[in-house]
Amino acid sequence: MKNLVAAVAFLTFGSVDAFVSSGRTALTPRRRYSLLTPRHVATTPPAPILAAQDAHDDDCPYKDTYELNKALRKLASLKGDADDHVDDDETESHGKRFDHADTSASMIAKAASCQEEWEKYRFRQNGSVQADLFSLNTVLKAWSRCAQFLAEQRSHSGSSGSQQQPVSMDRTVNNAVSAQAVTANGLSSSSKSLSIYSIYTAQEAAQRATDLLVQQENEAKADKTASIAAPNAASYNICMDCWSKCRRPESPDQVEELFERMQRNKALQPTVMTYNALIEAHAHSDRLDRMERILELWKEIDDATDIQPSVWTFNALLYAYSRAGKMQYDKLKQQQQSSSESVIEMSPHYAAKECLLLLKRMKTSFAETNSTDDRPDIMTYSIIIEALGRCGSPDMTRKAEELLEEVKRIPYLQPTSYTYAGVLSAWARTRLPEAQERADALLQEVLDKKLANTKTFTTTIQAWSRSDSPKKAARCLELLKQMKEMKASGVRVVSPDSFAYQIVIDACASVKGNAIQQNAALRIAFAVFKSMQLDTSVHIGHSIFSSLLNAAARLLPPGEERSQVASAVFEKAIAAQKVDNRVIWSMRQGADASTVQKLLALTGSQPDTSVVKKPSSTTWQSRTK
Numbered sequence: 001m002k003n004l005v006a007a008v009a010f011l012t013f014g015s016v017d018a019f020v021s022s023g024r025t026a027l028t029p030r031r032r033y034s035l036l037t038p039r040h041v042a043t044t045p046p047a048p049i050l051a052a053q054d055a056h057d058d059d060c061p062y063k064d065t066y067e068l069n070k071a072l073r074k075l076a077s078l079k080g081d082a083d084d085h086v087d088d089d090e091t092e093s094h095g096k097r098f099d100h101a102d103t104s105a106s107m108i109a110k111a112a113s114c115q116e117e118w119e120k121y122r123f124r125q126n127g128s129v130q131a132d133l134f135s136l137n138t139v140l141k142a143w144s145r146c147a148q149f150l151a152e153q154r155s156h157s158g159s160s161g162s163q164q165q166p167v168s169m170d171r172t173v174n175n176a177v178s179a180q181a182v183t184a185n186g187l188s189s190s191s192k193s194l195s196i197y198s199i200y201t202a203q204e205a206a207q208r209a210t211d212l213l214v215q216q217e218n219e220a221k222a223d224k225t226a227s228i229a230a231p232n233a234a235s236y237n238i239c240m241d242c243w244s245k246c247r248r249p250e251s252p253d254q255v256e257e258l259f260e261r262m263q264r265n266k267a268l269q270p271t272v273m274t275y276n277a278l279i280e281a282h283a284h285s286d287r288l289d290r291m292e293r294i295l296e297l298w299k300e301i302d303d304a305t306d307i308q309p310s311v312w313t314f315n316a317l318l319y320a321y322s323r324a325g326k327m328q329y330d331k332l333k334q335q336q337q338s339s340s341e342s343v344i345e346m347s348p349h350y351a352a353k354e355c356l357l358l359l360k361r362m363k364t365s366f367a368e369t370n371s372t373d374d375r376p377d378i379m380t381y382s383i384i385i386e387a388l389g390r391c392g393s394p395d396m397t398r399k400a401e402e403l404l405e406e407v408k409r410i411p412y413l414q415p416t417s418y419t420y421a422g423v424l425s426a427w428a429r430t431r432l433p434e435a436q437e438r439a440d441a442l443l444q445e446v447l448d449k450k451l452a453n454t455k456t457f458t459t460t461i462q463a464w465s466r467s468d469s470p471k472k473a474a475r476c477l478e479l480l481k482q483m484k485e486m487k488a489s490g491v492r493v494v495s496p497d498s499f500a501y502q503i504v505i506d507a508c509a510s511v512k513g514n515a516i517q518q519n520a521a522l523r524i525a526f527a528v529f530k531s532m533q534l535d536t537s538v539h540i541g542h543s544i545f546s547s548l549l550n551a552a553a554r555l556l557p558p559g560e561e562r563s564q565v566a567s568a569v570f571e572k573a574i575a576a577q578k579v580d581n582r583v584i585w586s587m588r589q590g591a592d593a594s595t596v597q598k599l600l601a602l603t604g605s606q607p608d609t610s611v612v613k614k615p616s617s618t619t620w621q622s623r624t625k
Contacts, residue, residue, distance in 0.1 A: 060121075064128045068121055069135055075114040076142035107149045108199050111142040115212070122228070133229035136216055140209045140235060144242035147205035151246050154202065202246040209239050210258070233271055236262045240277035247284050252293075255281040275301050276312045283320035291346070294320045310373040314362055315380055321351040321358075322387035348390040355384045356399075381407050382419040389426030397426040401438075417451040417493075424459035428466060436475075439463035453493040454500065457483050461503045470513030473521040476504040480528065498539055501532045502547050509551035522555040545573040546586040553590035566590035570599050579603055 062068045118139045121131040199205050213231055220230035236258055243254040255278055262268050278297050282290040298317060301309050324346050346354075359381075365374035381403055388400040400423050407413050424442055427435045443460045446452045461479050464472045480501070486494040508525035511518055529548055532538060548569050556562040570587045573579050584603075588596055 060129050062129050065130060065132055065135070068117075068129055068131065069138060072114050072118060072135055072138040072142075075110060075117060076138055076145065077110055078138065078141055078145070102149065104150055104153055107146045108205070111139075111146040111205065111208075112199070114142040115139050115208075131229075133232060133235075136212075136229060136231065137235055137238060139212060140238040140242070143205050143209035143212070144238050144245070146199070147202040147209070147242045148245040150205060151202035155247070203243075203248050203250070206239070206242045206246050206254070209242050210254070213239050213258075214261075233262070233268045233274070236268065237271065237273040237277060240274065240281075244277045244281035244284070249285065251281045252285050252287065252290070270307070272301070272307050272310050272313060275307065276310070276316055279313065279316040279320065283316050283323065291320060291324050308373070311362070311375060311377055311380065314358055315377075315383060318355050318358055318380065318383040318387070321346075321354045322383050322390070324351050348387070349393070349396070352384075352387045352391050352396055355387045359384055378407065378413050378416055378419060381413070382416065382422055385419060385422035386425070389422050389429060391426075392429035394430055394432055397430050397432070400426040415449075415451070417446065417453045417456055420446045420451060421453075421455040421459055424456060424463065428459050428462035431466060435463050436467050436469065436472075452486070452491075454483070454495055454497060457494060458497075458500045458503060461500060461507070465503050465507035465510070468512065470511055470517045473504075473508040473511050473524045476507040477524050477528065480504050480531075484531075495537065496535065498532075498541060498544065501528055501535075501538065502544055504528050505544070505547040505551060509547060509554050511555065518555040522551055525551040525555075540576065540578070542573075542578045542580045542583055545569060545576075545578050546582045549583065549586035549590055553586065556590070558592075563591045563595045567595055567599060571602070574602055 062071065118131050118135050121129055121135070199208060213235055216228065216235075217231050220228045240255045240258050243251045243258070259270070259274065259278060262270065262274070275297055279294050282294050282297075294317065301307050301313065359376060362374060362376045362380065365371075366376070368374075385400045385403050388396040388403070391397075404415060404419065404423050407415050407419065420442055424439055427439050427442070439460045443452070443456060446456050457479055461476050464475050464479070469475075480496060483494050483496045483500065487496070505525045505528055508521040508528070511521035513521075525548060529544070532540060532544065549566055552562060552565045552569060556565060566587055570579075570583070570591070573583050584600070587599060591599065
């Protein structure tokens with residue numbers, strides 16, 4: 001066996017010493033690997049490499065490399081067959097869905113199992129089975145899917161700006177592999193060897209893919225036998241797409257760094273998928289200069305003769321315009337203290353008009369080419385409808401309705417809950433007299449099509465909340481009850497969140513009817529608060545107490561009763577440690593001067609010197625997306 005190891009070492013590295021220095025020895029199964037930059041240093045090594053195998057592949061379960069690649073795809077749960085060409089960019093995953101049984105642990109286990117199996121066949125010098133470029137890209141795709149899943153899980157959990165709860169690879173994933181018996185060609189992956197992995201978040205999965213890419217590239221350059229496949233453009237595109245799907249603040253930098261590395265390799269040329277990943281990464285960022293960079297990339301695509309934008313390219317650009325229309329640049333400048341002197345700012349109306357122009361261009365291209373790459377899809381329409389809805393104008397709202405009707409007439413398109421939510425949000429932002437009627441009709445349409453989710457309900461509640469009807473509090477309460485009933489019946493995608501509860505309380509606070517109607521609205525507000533306290537799935541934050549105090553201040557006449565109600569609510573806020581400037585300001589509106597001083601004393605504030613200004617943004621402005 002030692003002779004065989006020495007022989008393989010000599011053939012691959014030129015000498016046994018070079019082999020030992022590389023870390024690939026039978027006594028050193030764990031090795032460190034090349035990194036893109038120093039900050040990418042991983043805290044855990046990758047899976048063990050079997051440096052040498054039996055000369056006749058007696059232990060190999062695969063007849064050839066094709067069978068290996070089929071097994072890798074099965075481990076990674078990738079669609080398609082191993083006949084797919086390795087140059088095909090399989091990076092776009094907007095339309096791909098995961099299995100209902102998939103969990104964070106199972107997705108990490110799949111990617112880790114795929115990498116582990118690939119590692120076994122990277123350096124086989126004898127026999128007919130050796131990992132090739134297709135094998136590498138399959139592993140990269142596995143980690144890319146894993147990163148996308150983890151990012152979506154983080155987003156769905158409502159913590160898009162925070163790190164996901166760690167998933168222990170030492171315990172959870174090993175159990176997942178054992179329980180699910182992830183296999184390929186009847187070969188079970190070893191759960192024990194997976195314990196060396198430490199992947200918890202989407203960015204760590206993306207970093208794993210990047211590390212494997214750079215490692216493979218460096219080893220291919222040093223390989224004298226040409227037995228190690230060098231990464232191609234598709235390999236880079238997969239990693240870039242992986243980072244763009246992470247939706248992290250560092251994603252644009254990571255994608256740009258990979259793009260620069262790709263450009264340094266004269267043998268590689270960027271493709272439309274390369275630009276898609278770049279635009280998408282910047283489109284989902286909050287950087288002040290992101291539109292400037294996106295428009296630079298769009299110009300490069302237009303100027304290139306060998307790159308044609310696809311529907312994914314247009315959708316990424318449309319999303320960038322849609323988000324740019326709602327960004328509050330003054331706040332971002334204060335938060336980020338950006339030194340950028342060239343910031344492209346645009347109003348929601350300008351962004352919406354640019355989206356409509358892009359849709360017109362896509363329709364024209366599709367009419368000329370009849371290619372699905374140029375054909376607007378449901379995501380195209382949904383993004384544009386969302387951009388129109390942000391304008392808050394009657395004209396743009398009606399245009400959003402027109403696009404929804406257009407979608408219904410196109411045979412190959414079906415509106416999604418995202419599409420309907422955009423139109424509902426558009427009506428919610430207007431004060432047209434028919435807004436509530438249209439919102440109710442659209443919600444019923446969504447319910448009939450079984451497309452209802454939390455977003456479609458909350459936007460309908462918003463539409464009612466902004467109306468002048470004295471019955472709006474009762475109607476908002478009906479919608480909230482309907483959400484709770486659907487959740488109790490097992491409809492998981494409909495669940496009242498803190499925002500839904502708060503909108504109903506805000507709707508109560510803005511009722512302008514007679515004394516009887518206002519008293520009824522106040523009772524509804526406190527009933528909703530009580531229901532929220534009993535709902536263990538939601539968090540009661542500062543804004544809830546502020547809304548409840550506003551309801552008391554607006555719905556009760558000045559006097560002792562109003563001061564007592566404001567005092568009771570404020571004391572609950574103190575007990576819950578949810579007192580901030582907004583809560584204090586709302587309390588001041590409902591309590592008399594002596595009560596205000598007593599309550600401020602409870603918080604440790606200085607009653608005579610505490611000056612609290614009215615918050616600059618309303619719940620609607622700060623929460624509407």
